[in-house]
Amino acid sequence: MPHTLSYGTESAANKAIGGVPTIHYFDFQSRGRGQVVRLMLIDSGAAYEDVRYTFDEWPEQKRSGPVAEMNPTGNIPVLEMPNGKILTQSYAILRHWSRQLGAYDGKTEDEKYWADAICDIVVDWRTLFIAAFFSDNQKEDYPKHQQGDRNRYINAIETHLKGSDLSRRGPYIIGKEVTYADLVLFQVLHDENMIQGERADLKQYPRLIQLVDAVLARPNIKKFFDSSAYLG
Missing domain, CATH: 3.40.30.10 (Glutaredoxin)
Structure with a gap:
């Protein structure tokens, strides 16, 4: 039950x-x-x-x-x-x-659009991640995903965030204010085991590290990750 x-x-x-x-x-x-x-x-x-x-x-x-x-x-x-x-x-x-x-989706139409756009990219990435991670042939398919689709999406998002006037204003997707899309992006990075430990797979992506650090520093989220309620 x-x-x-x-x-x-x-x-x-x-x-x-x-x-x-x-x-x-x-x-x-x-x-x-x-x-x-x-x-x-x-x-x-x-x-x-x-x-x-x-x-x-x-x-x-x-x-x-x-x-x-x-x-x-x-x-x-x-x-x-x-x-x-x-x-x-x-x-x-x-x-x-x-x-x-x-809260969580921006104030201007440009901010709302940008949050939605990054979320849609992550949705596409997560679909491929789930297919590889739960594949009947996971031992082969997931490493292929890590080297292929995962790298492609991470590079694309890093480039988007570095190139956006909104994203350059602060650590989050639209700058200084967190959005639902930041949580979506943070979660797929977490589920792909990229924010744990030494973050070796994120070292080439300083803009993504900045976003992850900002999310983890949010008081309620930090409290959750430091508690027994966080299950890994």
């Missing part, structure tokens, strides 16, 4: 988004598309309930469990809100909460 965890204390951020959400996601350490949803909640100071499914029990849950009823595609994360609203699609959830919180 899935197990449930609780994080944080109900706050003004919870009031803005409609209460304390319940997140249905894999029991997959602190990784994946579900984790970036948690990161926004953590950074904003919001509390949440976390229902975690093991990979072994997920197929049955997907066929006949509560997620199958809440989301016709059977994909997770799925979020239940106290008012009965069901939220699906992780990046749509992030943009939805950004509007409700009045």
